[in-house]
Amino acid sequence: MSMNNRMFHSSARHAPRAATLTGSVLAILATAGNAQAMTEWDLPEQPLAKSLREIAAQTDSNIIFDRKLVNDQSAPPLKMKATTEQALKQVLEGTGLTYRHLDDKTVTIQLASTDPSITTSASYGADGRIRLAQAQTGEGAGPRTRIVDGKPLLDIEEIIVTGTNIRGIENSTAPVIVLSREYINSTGFSTTTKLIESLPQNFALANQSGLQANGTGQVSSVSEQGSSINLRGIGEGTTLVLLNGRRLAPGFRSAAADISSLPLTAIERVEILTDGASAIYGSDAVGGVVNFILREDFEGAETRLRAGAADGTDEYRVSQALGNSWDSGNVLLSLEYYKRDELLASDRDYIPANVVAPGLLPEDENYSAVFTGEQQLSGSISAFADVLFSQRDSFNRAGRVSPLFNETPNDVDNPQLNATLGMNFGLGGDWQLEVSGSYGSNELEVVRGGGAVAVSSFDSKFESEAARIKADGTVLGLPGGNLRMAIGADYRSETYEDLTTVAGGIVTNSTDTDQDVSSAFAELYIPLVGSPNAVAGVNALEVSLAGRYDDYSTFGSSFDPQYGLMWEPVGGLRLRARYGTSYKAPNLVENTFGTNSAAAILAQDPLSPFGFSYQLQVVGIDVDALQAQESTSSSFGLEFTPEAIKGLAVNLNYYQIKYRNRITNPPLPTVLLGDPASFGSLFIRNPTVDQVNQFIAIAQRGQLGFIPLSPIDFTFDPNFDPASIEVIVDTRRRNLSLVETNGVDFSTRYDFAVGSSNVALGIDATYVLQIEQQITTTSAPFETDDTFGNAPNLRMRAMASWQRGGWSANTFVNYTDSYTDNRLITTPVSVDAYTTVDARVAYSFPTGSSSGFLSGVTVGASVLNLLDEDPPGTQVLSAPGAPSFDLGFDPANASALGRFISLEFTKTW
Template identity: 25%
Template sequence: MADFRTGVPNARVRNLGLRGVSTLALLVSAASANAQVAEADDQSDAVAGAAVQTGEAIVVTGSRITSGGFSSPNPVTVADAESLKVASPQVIEGLADLPQLQVSGTRSNAMGGGGSGQATLDLRALGSNRVLVLLDGRRIAPERADGEVNVALMPNVLIERVDIVTGGASAAYGSDAVAGVVNFVLNKKFNGVRANAYAGISNYGDRTSFGAEVGVGLPFAGGRGHFLTSVEYADQNGLRWYERPGPKAGYQLINNPDPTGPTMIRAKDVRWSSGSGYGLVTAGPLTGLTWDADGTPRQFDFGTNNLGGKHIGGDGEVSVVGPEGIMVGWQNRGTMFNRLSFDISDDITLFAESLLGWTKNQSGIGWGYSIGATAFTIYQDNAYLDPAIRDTMIANGVNSIRVNRFNADFPNNEIETKSFKWRPVVGANFSLGDWKGEVSFSPTYSRRQLAYVYGMDQIRSIQAADAVVAPVGAPNGIIPGTVVCRATLEGTLWQGTPCTPINVMGAAAPEAIAALHPQYAEWNKDVFKQQSFSASIDGPLFNLPAGTVRAAVGVDYRHESVVFTSDPYSQVLNPITNALGGWRAGSAQPFSGTQSVKEAFAELAVPLLRDSPIGASLELNGAVRVTDYRTSGTVTTWKVGLMYRPIEELLIRGTRSRDIRAPSLFELYNGGTAGTAVVVDPFLGNISYGGVKTASTGNPLLTPEFGDTYVIGATYRPNWLPGLNMAVDYWRIELDDAIASISNQSIIDDCYRDNVNCEFISRDNTGYINAINNRPINFANRLVHGIDYEVSYRTPLSFVRDGLFSTRVVATQLFNDRSESRGVIDEAAGEVGDSKLKILWQTTLKTGPVSSMLTGRYLSGAVYDNKWKSGVDIDDNNIESCITFDAKVGYSIESMKDTEIYVSVANLFNKAPPIVYHRAGTVPLGTNTSVYDIIGRYFRVGAKVSF
């Protein structure tokens, strides 16, 4: 396989890259780190859904019954914080290794391609808006109206563990828990000081990062009160597209010129035929006319296999984004967390919390191209037109030509995003005899502002390119013979603004470019607020022969609002596109909206058998929640589960639940965002062209989507080998009336193949698509099901001081990921990004002051499309499997109490990702950057201290 990352590592890290790996490999084989996922003895049952001790009360994520030793029937994976910090000090990066989870914003794909710097969680690949995120069992409000939670703002240094409920939990926690729940649990009773500082660099001398964090816990008033605080700052540099060889290679799928072969073939050095850096004519008698940067006209070299808007070799760009497009964004962020609690009596504890965070991110896609519907029109009388070209136009009866331009001389289309979030919480924990409860109130405020560093003025760019020589008698005192915009002569200037003419046939003059790209003039801002009130209580009801029947009841209320604003120029009617928005891309439209919800729930745990001849125990768990949405009415969710122990060592469990996700404010009220896209048009022989205007809006008629979840599994913890734990769970999630918006290319393909979604497409009088408009609707159904496996073993080593060995394997096998919309069925299981088998292996070993850990990840091979057959639809439909390893070695300095120096290496063997040949409409990066590591081997060094 060709290497995605060839070339020589940067000299300043070359030696570390060669010798460091050998040293680490030896250390890992002899030693391993001092932490492990679900490592504590009392947490081994948590993998099977049992309780975990927090130091205050026994809490079971997945159930609202918090006392009495009750075990939840939902499968729960417990990951302690240290085991998640192998490749990075950040817990969220370790979560990305778990087979059940996908995490955006990790080291491989953070903030790439226009992202806002968020890190979001996605369980079962059902979408991050179908995962409920909790902090110490309380709902975390999203940062934006799209309903997604940025987990990068969690107080990393205080996180004790992360509980992952892999199954529906809406009856217990409310909307959004269709795929499951991720609960970040803090060490709320931490005393002392804990600090950590680190720095990192890739094997190639780029993507540098550094960060520092400190947490402090102080008891007061004789232990009745406790104060907790933490501060964190992190900074990481990004990557440009061409700082890795993959994007430069031009790996793409193209139409096969051989009619006897497969429809598509994989090819290297594929270039775009739809435009060039400084202008290309793609239609008419002058097809192939292009210009160099100095304005010299010549014939474009279309290489070979010039079909469908792409060709192999020759002239042109392998990417429409250029060398400076951002592959991984620049980001810095900071968080501050404070918590104060005080026992005013033995039965009442008051508490107040504040989580404050901010992020700043720079991302983007590179060049702001003008091709297809947004190409420049050059008439015969254009002042900058070469006389020989004018003569050719006249001879062929051509009045105008369309110059398709990637605008290589224009500023990059980059975006700066700033966000801020404040989440205060006030509440009380209380006891009423054997009953325990909590009441809390949280008003969350979030603000995000996005600005294009240099937004391209599309209206003025079209007028500026239509440059003519002022005739004698020109109006308004215009000097005859000077070059002016035609609109200046005709008095049709947009909003009366002066127009600076521009020559788009070759590199343009800097002053003309600057006139079209005002800095930070294009922007949008949204303010999201949520007021949340929650009250719950649980305790014993009565006794049965098998034990105590326990119950939990509670109410919740939430009110959400969003106000989205944008710059005035985004809201004008563009006479060129006949759509709102004067900018080339973006032009988000303002909107506002509110949503409120009232909920009440009840949960019951009933022991049916205890020490019976037919089993050691049998427990029944059931929950029901009634939810009333102001916009869509009342819905009911429920759950029923059984836990059966035929013997104490073996637990057999099963659950059946009905879960919901309500539409987000963005899905309900989005005012629309304009953009452009490159599409493949099967109606026109599968040609590829760009500049198609795209827009999407919200739909206030949306209703909640429903999920039906089934889980059955078993855990085994044998007495004959203490420390061994095994678990297996079959899970099945059926999603009905799912809210979805179809991709632009899918809309076109569905219209061509099945005559559906055609209403979203508009064409101009030449037959080309000039606009695609869609909005989310309740129309999709989805089925995902598979099996989770887990085996772990942990044992002390008596022959060395402080010796410890543990190992763990977690795997997910995916059978189906099938979606259906309007009668069209798509099977995604096994396609790239949706592997059928994911495995995480982790081994730790501690010997005295030395601790180390080795983690391995496996993704099974994939295909491009399950509907394709190798040799028929594509020459080879297969993508190879991928295995990567991370390592961490730490040394505790005995003379300095609780001080550790550590080195970690992500992608230990610098494994190149599988080559993925990209389809039209996507940026060809040489691999799938949302799945595979594109950074390469990455080194971090740091120091931790506690006292």
Template identity: 20%
Template sequence: MLGIVSRRKRLLASSILCGVMLPAVSAWAQQAPSEEPAQVEEIVVTGSRIARPDLTSSSPIAQVGAAELKQSGVVNTENLLNTLPQAVPGITSTVNNGSNGTATVNLRGLGSNRTLVLVDGKRQTPTTQSGTVDLNLIPPALIKRIDVVSGGGSAVYGSDAISGVVNFTLKNDFEGLEFSTGYSKTDNGEAPIYSADLTMGANFADRRGNVVLSLGYNKREALTQGERGGMLSTAWGDNAAKTGFVPSGSGSNEPGRVDPFVSGKFVTLPGVTNSAANSALFLTDGNVRLYSSATDTYNFAPVNYVQTPQERFSVTSLANYEIKPGLRAYAKGNFVNSQVVTQLAPTPVGSRTFRFTLDNNPFLTAAAKTSLNSLGSSTAYTIPASSSWTAGTFTDVDSDGDGLYDTVTGVFNRRLTEVGPRISKFNFYGYQMQLGLKGDIDAINGGFDVYYQYGNTHGTNTLLGDTSLARIQQALLLNATGTGCADPSNGCVPINMFGTGNISKAAAEFIKTRITAAQDYEQQYGGFNINGDSQNWFSLPAGPIGFAFGGEYRAEEFDYSPSQDLAAGNVTGFNASPPVKGRFDVYEGYAELLVPILKDLPLVKSLDLELAGRTSDYTGQPHPVKTYKVAGSWKVYDDLMLRASYNKAIRAPAIGDLYAPQSNGFPSATDPCSARGAPNAAVRQACINSGVSSSVVGLINANQQTQTLSGGNPNLRPEEAKTFTVGFTYQPSWLSGFSMTADYFDIKITDAIASFGGSASNVMNVCYGSLVNGNPNSPYCQAIRRLANGSIDYISLTAQNVASIKTSGLDVSVTYRTTLEKLGLPDWGSLAFRSLYTNTWEWTNTPDEISTPIKCADKFGTRCGNPTPRHKLRTTLNWTMNQFGVNMVWNHLDDVLDDNPASVYTVERIGAKNYIDLSGDWNVTDSLAFTAGVRNLTQEAYPILGGNASPSNSGYPATYDVLGRTFFLNARLRY
């Protein structure tokens, strides 16, 4: 029997070894030689590279284990990480509008690009031009634990570790075979998620080597807001009194409407007082009437996804082999394919300027032509280059003398429902391989680690359902008889944009444009680390000095290639995305010291000082960048340790920060000079001062979203941050199994890279606020570019080192493990309790030296984005007895207030949320186990908002649970 088992293991080992070598002869990962006897000097805590005799750390660390991943029933790790109090959600499975197909983690709400993601202590290859990591490319089945280190870590790990470090530790010593599968769905049977993982591992060569092969698959089905129904199926606005909701939505509606372009012109409508604010709504029969923003908006909600569909495949191979005692080679290969789809409402023509045939237009009634004739101008006027599809200088003429201009110019808003929804199909391939050699150095009681890593993430994005602005313009200009296009090239078909459902199938096909984009992010990363202590040479009275030093080289290159229409902005429903290409190299050297100061004295069990420094020489930067860490731990006695850490951290400009050309976006931002902005007397005067005609102030028809132009800046400098933490850990000897930590944190970022003015909303608030008061010479007012009719064309924003960010608060962790018998109860198993709490009392963004600081602690809205609750709590309670276990998780989010004191909305406050998750474990045998549970047991309501909603749903779907009660079942077979 033993011989059969042995032979099986040899076969398993050989097959897995083939699996390791096939995807990458090369794929190599950092390993700890678990086969060797445990040695205290081999313990390395995330946040430092110095081996130390215990697991204490001078930096706060929160940990998520493999058991917690299983008990939560999640297959996307970001969904669990985002429940940690230290995190503010980034892109998740419920983010539709604003998703780029990736999944991110965002510590302290400082941005996912300021959170460094590691796998086994080494950098994960980024995916986007901003340098962020897609968590989809890390295989969940192989995660042993996740360490979250708060505060700066640049001196130890380099750039990006401003808010902290998230380190995924993989199962690099797995032995046996494990198959797991999972399924989840809402209690309405919606939004199912399927997953399956197969992991095989074996030791070989008398346990000198280990190989692991893991295969993973998961599929996430789509759910739209319309399918969910209820209030989510409607886009809501605020009534005039701001006391309730009214159906609202986009001013780019299905019938379509047109506004005057030429200054001083207006639409003439029977029985309606002439005004430049009048907007003509097209009727199905080709006539027009006055547009009403209260009743004629478009409900874009039903088509949007509540859960974005995904399909993911992963293959990961790990190997390590002891070449001889004290010398071990290791390898990792990882390949992941992640496909994510987002869907938005049909493409909007939003405040786009077009010239269109009037006099001989067969799609318009005689009455409509008369009403729209007043849009024309016999005086020359210029359409700016921002409307490139029709830019130029024009004079409208009446060639047949019938009193109607042949062609006029208007600003159109129209929902092109005849074309279909806008769909983005993201397809990412991530490939990373690693090769390394670790060994002992007896002379320093330590060892070395030499490694090389190559990573590449390749992504394609196919955009469906969009249209060409140039082709719409071509199709709007008709020949002399009105029977065809004036320019018939490319098979032009006249377009009837005047009324719901009037665009013919042939015209829809003509204006459609299939857009594609491809991107490549390549990273080469190599280095060496040496750590040890001074014991063989000398020791201080408190012990030897621990040290670590090393050097690293990193080259990163990004190439984004969009199709022509996307690059040029010849699209209606998606933002223009010009090509981006760039690279940088960095040479780095670092050193760490762990100096024992005192030991075994009264009130000083130990007192240690940690010092670290790093020099980073980036191509394109005139001088090397220096970072450092000064930290200390004071163990007063065995139960109590005090700790503090002060860091200077950096974030070097990403490739997109440096090289991205100008491109447009459409953030939620309301023009203060518009009817929607409802300007008071002071704002009205500021609008007039800036150059907006007094006749249209307060009357301009504006959308909730405002176009922006933003891009990179090759002269950017690295951001700098000073981070400080101070706290304690307490493990009372009189209460076995209990521990508590508390840490104050303070992070200040200067020279932060940000768009000029911070956001479109802030630029407008400053321009029309009391400080600038509409001064046309102010860069804030000059950044707001308006059309002749007074409406905003775009706001110019460019990346600069102008912002500063500050956040501070308190983290508390309490853990207690015991048995019921110790509590004086029957011997019915054991209990484990853990609670993580964060109090963020300050989160302030100062866009630049002139802007008023934006305080975002306890806030949500158009200026702050995702809510930042002051109090966040995650508490878990686990009971186990024999082969059974019950797990409860309570997540608490404090209430938050709207961030714009100048505006009033129906919902000024989102109340506190409490999410209860419950699951049960049943270990049927040593080989078979089940976990079943329910998330959001009490069906905590999702917040519905009006004018201050995020654009993707009626609230903030990354922060608040939009799916409701969800059931899951996981099964695991192992031998």
């Protein structure tokens, strides 16, 4: 999203309906007050933009304007008791501007001479989707140009919405969830990790900070302690993460973007496309796209202070934002500091006594700085810049829990840098050319110490340099609207290197690999039927077409198309469908043996007469057999916002993803050994000595090598005999023959007034019908959904909110359905459903000189897991007399944090 193509929303509670989640009705914000309610105004003579913001703040309304219309203008004093409309008339008097209602909660400021029917604007509909109304001067025309003070001016600037490369349109064929800044505030969450984790469409986080989720798609080291997004539960690295529309440099050894240190206070909104989009963004947008949009148009200063605590851990966050805008540009600097203390297993009485896991959540200390700005250089040329730097330091005295062994204490040092510089050029008409360059880096240093494994360190660095050129605009006018197009090319160079050393500086593993990716893309938006030519039964009919060619220097090339259709038979009802393909090359780290290791260990064996066997368990990556991955994705959905019931929004979406040669991890050894029909190719019973030595050699190509543990006392065995191995279990990451998943998203929300209060109710749910996999084309298929460490069939989040004047209250109920702990096929255990309640109450003091220091102040109190529900219990697997590495709960589907209470103070200066 270019900086030049962003619209300014002035609202202290920016678009309450934007908080509504198309697939996630989480959004709650105190919605706008009654427009006819009388307010006591006390505003001084000041810049018009500031008066408009303060009117929006005091009335919880959304005032949308182009800052170039108002920045040179002053507003007279406003000292009276009046409605919002009367206040607007007063401050706009003599400016040549007027206001127009987009809906009962949103107002746009425009030139008084402008025909309301041709104003370009953007707002959020009741379903949370961004709505855009195109400015036109006639059939087939582009945005209307006005002359203000001798300078050409668009009535309202256009923006790019996630799911398309074309400015000024909403791709109505794509299911997009929008989490507004106001929704983010209402949740009581303090980190980006917790925000994304709450989405029903996201399977927990494939890597939770401190604990390893051993489910589908885990590829990262158990020591890195970050968080990656896993939409649809098909694996780490299948969700593309963007920062202001551009790729976030991945962590986890190049596997996936780490969002754990993204500063939540710097984020304006999050746009989530819950469908494959490789034809738009590139090959790794298989499960979906998450686009973090940074705050931009902000004037003044904002200070936030937050403190919170749960039993055994405390948390603090401090942030400061400074912003300014002028006739031809704007700038914002946002700084944040976050700290959380370590959470110990001894602080949770449900952790079994024989579990060797002193630390549950690591000590985290994060620093971040965000800079974003734009500058108009001439009437048709502008420059923009986005920079994010973050530094994450964490310590966990027990590392993360691994199914193979418990890691030693870890100190993690993780700086990340993402920067983009670019320019926009007007090409005539409404065509615009964007040229940009980006740099991203993610460095990681992990120092391990003590325990059975010698003191060691791991250092890695991923770097990406990218360039883009893109043009978009109107091709021709159709009876239903403008046919618009985007066309462009991308180039990306990626490098990854790592180094592992042990005590004395001895190098045990070193990796240095790189690849180049060249791409070309095109996209068409075709409005066949629109308001000009609507007929009975067809209010609107839109087609979207996109295609992308990617060429990898490592794994070949592919062309991926995407087709979309939206039909609106009557006002308020939209039906849509999409189909597309994807091609994904292995990650850079998947071309190396660095993660390979093995252990000889006495472990549970469902089909052994004794229940246990002495196993050689091999982990890592089957590098020699890797192939590129291909997938198809489709979705069908409806959006219903009946005109007769204002404030009601209902969304339904069906999705299906078929992944061929998906690179992922097989299930845990206990599951493999209990199902020979599905996994017979992954283990060898009664192996020969040569076979054992062959797999030991594979493990020794990795950083940890081979660790023989005595079956008697589980200590290091220097006299290991290969002939003693009863079973070889190969759980290395590999191409599975097929992964197929499908499911249904459902959400509904209803906003309504009760007297002078505003109320919102809603529910958001995802039901996974199946996640089915096959190891080979001839092996029996197996399902991973609804099992330990994997996505449950049903996740829901319900909400209720209330707002009156400056008061607001929000309640959320989170539900994870029961599922099965199937790690022991002979004795599977049912895991109970998990329900938690979150709540927040806040008060915003009136803005104005009469409020003194409290003007612009909001004070809030939040509680996560209000009833302090413990995670449901699971099996605790261990060999006789051995310590267990199970926690007694499933960290992929429940949190160890417990009841967490926080207080927050926000002051806008």
